[in-house]
Structure formats: C-alpha cells, structure tokens
Amino acid sequence: MRPEHQKQEHTSSYYAASVNEVTDYPELEGAKSVDICVVGAGFTGVATALTLAERGFSVALIEANRIGWGASGRNGGQIINGMSGLAKLRKKHGDGIADMLWDLRWRGNEIIYDRIEKYGIQCDVKSGYVEVAPKPKQTAWFEEYAEERERHNFPYKYEIWDREETCSALGTEAFHGGFACFRDGHVHPLNLCIGEARAAHELGVQIFEQSPVVSIEHGKRPKVRTANGYVEADSVVLAGNAYSRLEPKHLSNLVFPAGSYIIATEPLPDDVVNEINPRDVAVCDVNEVVDYYRLSADKRLLYGGACNYSGRDPANIKSYILPRMLKVYPQLENVRIDYEWGGRIGVVLNRVIAAGRINNNVYYSHGYSGHGVCATHVMGEIMADAVSGTMERYDLFAGLEHMRVPGTQWIGNQLIALGMLFYKMKDRL
Numbered sequence: 001m002r003p004e005h006q007k008q009e010h011t012s013s014y015y016a017a018s019v020n021e022v023t024d025y026p027e028l029e030g031a032k033s034v035d036i037c038v039v040g041a042g043f044t045g046v047a048t049a050l051t052l053a054e055r056g057f058s059v060a061l062i063e064a065n066r067i068g069w070g071a072s073g074r075n076g077g078q079i080i081n082g083m084s085g086l087a088k089l090r091k092k093h094g095d096g097i098a099d100m101l102w103d104l105r106w107r108g109n110e111i112i113y114d115r116i117e118k119y120g121i122q123c124d125v126k127s128g129y130v131e132v133a134p135k136p137k138q139t140a141w142f143e144e145y146a147e148e149r150e151r152h153n154f155p156y157k158y159e160i161w162d163r164e165e166t167c168s169a170l171g172t173e174a175f176h177g178g179f180a181c182f183r184d185g186h187v188h189p190l191n192l193c194i195g196e197a198r199a200a201h202e203l204g205v206q207i208f209e210q211s212p213v214v215s216i217e218h219g220k221r222p223k224v225r226t227a228n229g230y231v232e233a234d235s236v237v238l239a240g241n242a243y244s245r246l247e248p249k250h251l252s253n254l255v256f257p258a259g260s261y262i263i264a265t266e267p268l269p270d271d272v273v274n275e276i277n278p279r280d281v282a283v284c285d286v287n288e289v290v291d292y293y294r295l296s297a298d299k300r301l302l303y304g305g306a307c308n309y310s311g312r313d314p315a316n317i318k319s320y321i322l323p324r325m326l327k328v329y330p331q332l333e334n335v336r337i338d339y340e341w342g343g344r345i346g347v348v349l350n351r352v353i354a355a356g357r358i359n360n361n362v363y364y365s366h367g368y369s370g371h372g373v374c375a376t377h378v379m380g381e382i383m384a385d386a387v388s389g390t391m392e393r394y395d396l397f398a399g400l401e402h403m404r405v406p407g408t409q410w411i412g413n414q415l416i417a418l419g420m421l422f423y424k425m426k427d428r429l
C-alpha cells in the first residue's frame with residue numbers, strides 16, 4: 001500500500017489530546033450517489049461541504065484519516081485575515097477588483113465567527129492578533145496597515161504598539177513594535193474543524209473517515225473510488241492540499257509540502273501568564289519565515305515556526321523549536337514541554353492559491369502557503385459557488401497560470417528551500 005493510502009489516527013498534538021469529540025464516522029463501503037463529493041476533511045473540504053449542505057445540495061465528504069487530521073487540526077490556531085497571493089491577483093486583474101479583494105481578505109473571519117456562533121462550536125475562540133517586528137525598520141509597515149483600514153472605514157478595533165507597549169503587553173524585549181487587530185484572533189483549530197464537520201453531518205452530509213481515495217474515474221458523473229467503495233457525483237472537489245497525491249498528471253509539482261512545527265508547554269502559572277501575554281492575543285512575527293505563538297485555553301504556551309521547505313522533518317522537534325521560544329522568553333527555561341508536533345503546509349511557487357478544475361467537473365483548491373485558517377473557509381465558499389455555476393470569484397484564481405516544476409517533487413522542494421534560504425538570510429540582516 002502506498003503511504004498516502006495508509007489510514008492514520010491523529011498526530012500526538014495538544015489539540016488531539018484536548019478534543020471535544022473523538023470522531024468515528026464510518027468507512028466508505030459500496031456505491032453512493034450524491035450531487036457533490038468532497039475529498040479531504042480539513043478546513044477546505046469541511047467548509048466546502050458545509051456551505052453546500054447549507055444550500056441544499058447532497059454531499060459526501062471522504063477523509064483518508066480523521067476529520068482535521070492534516071494541517072487544519074495541527075496549526076497555530078491563528079485567525080489571520082487575508083489570503084496568499086491577493087496582490088498578484090490585483091496585478092493580473094487590475095485595480096477594478098480592489099474592493100472585491102478587500103472583501104475576500106476579511107470573508108474568512110466572518111465565516112468562521114458566524115459558524116462558531118450559529119452552530120455553537122466550542123473551540124476557545126478569542127479576539128486579538130498582533131503582528132510583531134523583530135527589527136526596527138519593520139515597524140514602518142504598521143502605519144500602512146492602519147491607513148489601509150482607515151481608507152476602508154474598518155469597523156473593528158486595531159492599535160499600533162510602540163516598543164514600550166509591545167514589551168509590556170508581551171513580556172519580552174524581542175520586538176520593536178506591533179500591530180494589533182481585534183477582528184483577527186485565535187482558536188482551537190481541531191475543535192473548530194470537528195465542530196464544523198458535525199454541523200455539516202447534521203445538515204445531511206455523509207461523512208466517511210479512514211477512507212483514502214485511491215482514484216477518480218472521470219466522466220459525466222465522476223466516480224471517486226476508495227478500497228471498498230465509490231461515490232458517484234455531478235462534481236468533485238479535491239481538498240487534500242499538501243497531503244494529496246491524486247490526479248498526478250494535472251496536479252503534481254504544483255503544490256509543495258513544507259513542514260511547520262509547534263511545541264506546547266505545561267500550563268503556566270497565573271503570574272507568568274500575566275507577564276507574557278495578559279491580553280491573551282495571538283502573536284506572529286513579520287518575517288518571511290515566521291515564528292508564531294499564543295496561549296491555549298488552559299494557559300500553555302503554543303510556540304511554532306521554523307518552516308522547513310526541503311520536505312525533510314527535523315529529527316527532534318523540541319530541540320528545533322525550543323531555542324526559538326527561549327530567545328523570546330528566556331524566563332521559561334525550566335518550563336516542561338508536554339507536546340511537540342508538526343504538519344504539512346502546501347506552498348505554491350508564486351504563492352497564489354492553486355484553484356482550478358480538471359475535465360470540467362473535478363475541482364481543486366490547494367496551496368495556502370502558510371496562512372490558511374481564514375483562506376480555506378473563503379475557498380470552501382468559492383468552491384461551493386463554482387460547482388453550482390457561480391464563477392466570478394473562482395475565475396479570479398483559476399484564470400492565473402501556475403508554474404509547475406519539471407522533474408520530481410524532490411527537485412521542486414529543493415528549489416523552494418533554496419528560495420526560502422534567501423528570505424531566511426534577509427530576515428536575519
């Protein structure tokens with residue numbers, strides 16, 4: 001059996017250890033027939049399925065492992081507005097789409113908060129995200145962020161923090177300033193994904209776990225096959241992102257898997273919490289290769305970063321990430337690390353989300369290049385629009401040519417790693 005066809009349980013993360021629901025949807029067996037079949041139950045797949053179910057379509061959602069098993073259930077949980085590649089879309093399609101892009105940029109936040117409220121999803125959602133500047137010159141961008149919001153009459157709270165405010169709000173001298181936005185925030189991502197899948201199921205979506213899709217038989221109504229069954233549908237949406245190996249003729253060497261890694265400390269005492277993050281915000285630096293952190297609901301510090309673009313995971317995640325955490329918080333030197341894990345991000349060479357279709361009715365949306373919590377929810381809506389014939393926002397993405405690296409996936413990963421080495425050096429200068 002090829003590795004991508006082996007069924008797995010969740011990785012041993014803090015999130016998997018604190019889920020509200022251990023999902024146990026059945027494996028796909030026999031023949032099923034629906035309007036739309038979605039492959040992959042991370043945020044992209046679940047958001048697509050839920051949007052379609054809300055609109056009255058019959059949907060099957062097939063997951064190789066468990067709901068949220070991939071990046072969606074392992075990430076930093078930072079709800080950050082925006083989508084990778086919007087500036088390139090504006091360059092290609094012109095200033096006429098500026099308002100549409102601004103709406104796209106914030107649509108993910110809106111979908112997430114609405115669904116948490118509408119379906120009563122318990123996922124520790126918090127308001128507040130700060131982008132911090134490890135170097136003095138990076139603080140200049142924050143004025144631009146504020147001006148942009150002013151131009152759009154942005155109705156939510158935001159603040160520019162100088163060095164002193166940043167030091168006192170985050171209990172560290174590592175940063176020279178910050179931009180705090182309270183429309184962004186943070187969440188327990190696995191509980192969000194599982195809660196959204198539960199909502200979809202209650203609206204009639206047939207969910208199958210432990211059911212790796214092995215092939216797609218194209219035609220007027222494609223058949224999506226697993227080892228023990230198939231789903232026939234008018235349209236298919238592929239949402240396997242960095243973990244997908246389906247449709248290699250069309251999709252190989254388009255999206256490259258890069259690793260990002262997180263450690264979780266033991267729960268921290270109140271005095272430490274009050275020193276390092278009393279406002280309980282999510283934090284991410286502005287570097288090209290980012291470090292990010294936040295507190296969990298039970299006050300662990302979840303510290304992540306060190307994206308690895310070569311396709312090789314570090315032998316020991318803790319010893320890879322811990323020095324980075326201690327550089328920001330040397331006072332946590334004696335704190336115990338309870339969890340360490342990693343996951344795969346899908347990186348696209350030009351950083352624009354790779355969305356399109358094969359043979360008219362097999363759609364895909366892959367490659368969020370790092371920031372996907374919000375973007376996946378927007379793309380889920382755009383995929384749901386597209387399969388039902390509303391193409392305006394889909395065409396923005398699908399109309400863009402993507403470069404594919406000739407040769408093996410390994411060559412592509414080395415090229416990306418080389419490019420990122422340049423950015424890592426730039427970050428250090």
Ligand SMILES: Cc1cc2nc3c(=O)[nH]c(=O)nc-3n(C[C@H](O)[C@H](O)[C@H](O)COP(=O)(O)OP(=O)(O)OC[C@H]3O[C@@H](n4cnc5c(N)ncnc54)[C@H](O)[C@@H]3O)c2cc1C
Nearest residue numbers: 040042043044064070071072075076078213240343372373
């Ligand atoms: C460590 C880490 C930290 C991150 N931090 C943040 C953050 O703080 N904020 C943010 O915005 N973004 C973050 N990201 C990125 C974000 O998590 C992703 O962009 C997003 O979750 C991608 O969602 P997805 O549904 O497209 O893919 P995934 O969540 O990876 O889901 C793909 C699913 O498809 C399934 N699948 C694949 N092939 C098949 C098949 N053949 N048959 C059936 N199922 C299949 C997989 O099992 C998997 O469950 C982070 C990513 C990582 C790895």
